[in-house]
Amino acid sequence: MEKLSGYGYGLCGDCKAIADGDDAHLKEAYAYGSGVRILRQDLWEMIVTFMISQNNNIKRITNSVDLLCRRCGHKIDGSAEGEELYTFPKPLEVPEEVFDDRSMGFGYRAPYLKEIYEYGANNPDWLDNLRKMSYDEAMESLLTRKGIGKKVANCICLFGLHHVDAFPIDTHVKQLLDKYYSDGFDFERYKGVAGIIQQYLFYFEL
Known part of the structure; x- marks a missing residue:
């Protein structure tokens, strides 16, 4: 390899x-x-976006992620002309009311996303701890979170934690x-x- x-x-x-x-x-x-x-991708972004992706299609996933970034992220300076880019919002950067807004397109995933953002905010060491875990340990930790099943946990391990x-x-x-x-x-x-x-x-x- x-x-x-x-x-x-x-x-x-x-x-x-x-x-x-x-x-x-x-x-x-x-x-x-x-x-x-x-690719080496941001762990938090992988957790949230793969939760959004469950039983979803590319167009709706893209729209939800774009709305989340525009509404709660920070505009990135130096964006190309006619293009606006935003950071992906971290824990503590998303107000609770966002998860209750149906226009975000989260659907049944909204309470799970709300819970993961709350968990991330209340457990600031969680991501660093995940990075130190073995594949099996990371899977076990991820599967304790609501809205993360085996497929999503494996996606997070592969694309966010580099457990190939x-x-x-x-x-x-x-x-x-x-x-x-x-x-x-x-x-x-x-x-x-x-x-x-x-x-x-x-x-x-x-």
């Missing part, structure tokens, strides 16, 4: 786990998605696993890079 400091994670070009295997579909997906990287063994299974991934791996996916073979393997399979399928 290749680690690109400050940028993200990707598989080296001669990854033995793939090259030495007999999974023709995965080899094709890897060749097609060569260059895919898992996390393998989020959403509807699309479940369908491709059923389609190509009806006898079961060999998670043990790809232990340590399963999350990157998932990204190649996901990207290739969509």
Whole structure:
């Protein structure tokens, strides 16, 4: 595995786990998605946005996140002409009434988002503690929060905590696993890079 400091994670070009295997579909997906990287993204933003993403579509997710940033974030100086950019609001930066505003498009997720913002504000060390945890420990901690299920917790671990063994299974991934791996996916073979393997399979399928 290749680690690109400050940028993200990707598989080296001669990854033995793939090259030495007999999974023709995965080899094709890897060749097609060569260059895919898992970026180093802000942990708090990953927690909130993946909570918003549950049972949601891209347009509604984008709209909710944009409204949240414009309403509660800080305008970033130096934005391109005709474009306004805002920071992603941290705990203590979002008034309670925002979660009760239906125009935000949070839907049933609103009370969960309110709770996570309150928890983040009352537990300022939580994010740093998460960063120090193993994959299993982080999963256990995340799953104690309302509105975070196994799929979202795995997404947070993969994209926000860089646990590249996390393998989020959403509807699309479940369908491709059923389609190509009806006898079961060999998670043990790809232990340590399963999350990157998932990204190649996901990207290739969509």
